[in-house]
Amino acid sequence: MGRRGGRQKRQKVEDQQPYALLTPRERYWGRRYSLFSLFDLGVELDDESWYSVTPETLAMHHADRCAWREESILLDACSGVGGNSIQLARKCRRVISVEIDAAKVEMARANAALYGVAHKIDFFCGDFLSLAANGAFDQFAIDGVFVSPPWGGPSYIRATSLTLSDMSVDGNLLWLAAQSLSANVAMFLPRNLSSDCLKALGERVEIETNYHNNRCIAITAYWGPNFIKQIPP
Numbered sequence: 377m378g379r380r381g382g383r384q385k386r387q388k389v390e391d392q393q394p395y396a397l398l399t400p401r402e403r404y405w406g407r408r409y410s411l412f413s414l415f416d417l418g419v420e421l422d423d424e425s426w427y428s429v430t431p432e433t434l435a436m437h438h439a440d441r442c443a444w445r446e447e448s449i450l451l452d453a454c455s456g457v458g459g460n461s462i463q464l465a466r467k468c469r470r471v472i473s474v475e476i477d478a479a480k481v482e483m484a485r486a487n488a489a490l491y492g493v494a495h496k497i498d499f500f501c502g503d504f505l506s507l508a509a510n511g512a513f514d515q516f517a518i519d520g521v522f523v524s525p526p527w528g529g530p531s532y533i534r535a536t537s538l539t540l541s542d543m544s545v546d547g548n549l550l551w552l553a554a555q556s557l558s559a560n561v562a563m564f565l566p567r568n569l570s571s572d573c574l575k576a577l578g579e580r581v582e583i584e585t586n587y588h589n590n591r592c593i594a595i596t597a598y599w600g601p602n603f604i605k606q607i608p609p
C-alpha cells in the first residue's frame with residue numbers, strides 16, 4: 377500500500393471502527409475516578425453522563441466560586457447525575473437540583489447519598505425553563521444559579537465556533553430563566569463557544585478557561601456581583 381502517491385491521511389483514532397463501536401461506558405471508563413473519586417462505592421452514570429459529567433476537581437472549583445457565602449442556597453439547573461450538585465452541596469447550605477430526565481434524578485440522588493450530601497439537596501424533575509417560568513422555585517431565596525446545559529453530544533467539538541443558540545436547549549433561554557431567579561449566574565460551556573454571544577447578553581461577564589490534566593476542556597462564564605471575581609481589562 378503506497379505512500380508513493382503522496383502522504384496518506386491517518387484516520388483519527390475516534391473515527392476508526394472499533395472505537396466507534398464502543399459504548400460511552402467503555403470509551404470513557406478510564407475517566408471514572410476523575411469524574412467521581414468515590415466511583416468504586418457504586419456511582420451510577422448513564423450513557424449521556426459518561427461524556428457530560430463535570431470532572432470532580434473542576435466541580436469543586438465551581439463550588440468554591442459559586443458558594444460565595446456559607447449559607448448560600450444555589451440552584452443547579454441541568455444537574456444530570458449530580459457531578460456539580462454534589463460538590464455545591466458540600467460547600468453551601470442547600471442545593472436545588474433540577475433535571476429533566478427522571479432516571480438521572482434517581483442516579484443523582486443515589487450518588488449524592490454516597491457522598492453524604494443527599495439531605496442537603498432538593499431534587500426537582502422537570503424542564504428548568506418551565507419550572508422557573510411557573511414559579512416552582514419562588515419558595516427559595518436563591519443566591520446563585522449554575523447552568524451546565526447539554527452541548528449536543530461529543531461531536532460539538534467539530535464545529536469551528538458555537539453560539540448559545542446552537543446548544544440542544546437554547547442557552548439564551550437558560551440564561552434568561554436563570555437571571556429571573558438570581559443576578560448571580562454561572563454557565564459551563566464548550567471551549568469552542570464564541571465569547572461574543574456571552575458578551576451580547578448585555579451584562580458584565582467573566583469568562584474563565586477550565587483546564588483538566590493540563591488540557592483546556594471547557595469555559596465557565598460568570599455574571600453577577602457575587603460570582604464575578606475579575607474581568608480582564
Ligand code: MGP
Nearest residue numbers: 427428429430431524525526527528529530533593594
Ligand atoms: P470532551 O470535549 O467531550 O472530552 O469533554 P475531551 O476529553 O476534551 O476530548 P476527547 O477527545 O478526549 O473525548 C470534556 C468535558 O466537557 C467533559 O468531561 C464534560 O465535563 C464536558 N462536557 C462534554 N460534553 C459533550 C458536555 C455536554 O454535553 N454538556 C455538559 N454540561 N458538559 C459536557
Ligand code: SAH
Nearest residue numbers: 428429430454456458459460476503504524
Ligand atoms: N453538570 C452535570 C452534567 C449536566 S449534562 C454533572 O456534572 O453531572 C446536562 C443535563 O441537562 C443532562 O442530564 C440533561 O438531561 C439535562 N437537561 C437537558 N434539558 C434540560 C432542561 N430543559 N431542564 C433541565 N435539565 C435538562
